[in-house]
Amino acid sequence: MASDSTQAGYLTEQVTDAVYGEDLDRLLSRWFRGVSGYDAKMVKPRWQQTQAALPPVTSDWCAFGVTGVRGDFSVAMETVDSESENLLRHESIDCLASFYGPNGMSMASIFRDGSSVEQNNETLKDAGMTLHNVGDIINFPELINNQWVRRYDVSITVRRKVTRNFAIRSIKSAETKLFGD
Template sequence: MEVRVSNDSTAPGYLTPISASQDYDETLERELSQWVRTLSGLPAGMVRPRWTPVQPALPAADKNWCGFGIIGFTSDNTPAFAQQTDDSNQLWRHEVIETLASFYGPQSQSIATLFRDGMTVEQNNETLKQNELSLADYSELTAFPELINNQWVRRYDITVRLRRKIIREYGIKSLVDAPVSFFGD
């Protein structure tokens, strides 16, 4: 049996969004890495993705850097349908993006606190809002020294949760006319 994908509700089949989606995958990861780099004051190239197909060499133990990645997405289980027009309907859902930043190096503790405190500055939150994100909350800094190449390297971890509203538009047509006849008095 062939499953048909239709892009509006005038025909049977599955519906797919007709509008552009918010950023995900590498685009979102790059945007958030830039945010971490800016708030922490680390130089370009020193906020690195946690998981890549080819792992680059780790910086030397005397270098300050950050391993950063998205570790989870949670969403509300009650999306709302809003903005109904004759041609479409929007699905609205709130999503929380959980990230982990691990700061390494001799000044990792102070750099991690710069990042933590920078998140609470309202102007920095306004910049996040321009990208449809807002700070939900963050964890305490946790010391997590790591043995790398037979050397103990200072490491401090912080988990940050960001919130955003997801909007997906579907071609759900409004019912404007129905072939109904009424009988009786």
């Protein structure tokens, strides 16, 4: 495998500013909690390796998860110095938040409206993201342990610019010979 562009082979990123997986879940969890006003124990990642016990049906809580990450069709290359270049791409991160409990619809609407307040978007901006879209509240009751539970889903899309650094070396000089008159 090539370590830089002076050798044949594939180049892999040297550094990126983007977080994915559990780090992205933790970042979004803090935002969901802050905007909705839920206690930390009442906002849960949708998919966990070890599934925690669900809160009682009389409790209000939220489950969220990243459902997709879409990249724009084009990228831009930016020269950093003679040793490297940055690849720049914008991503859309699609999330689904499900609000459960007797006040689930109210909490979903509080989150939907609160996420559109600019001050609440500042924490996302500090992480290099911004709110792009908040969908409608969809009533989606769920059968859990043979009991119907109130559930209200809201889709959210946040956007960010991802920067990946590659060791693409610039040509500093080359020998040339000119022919002709």
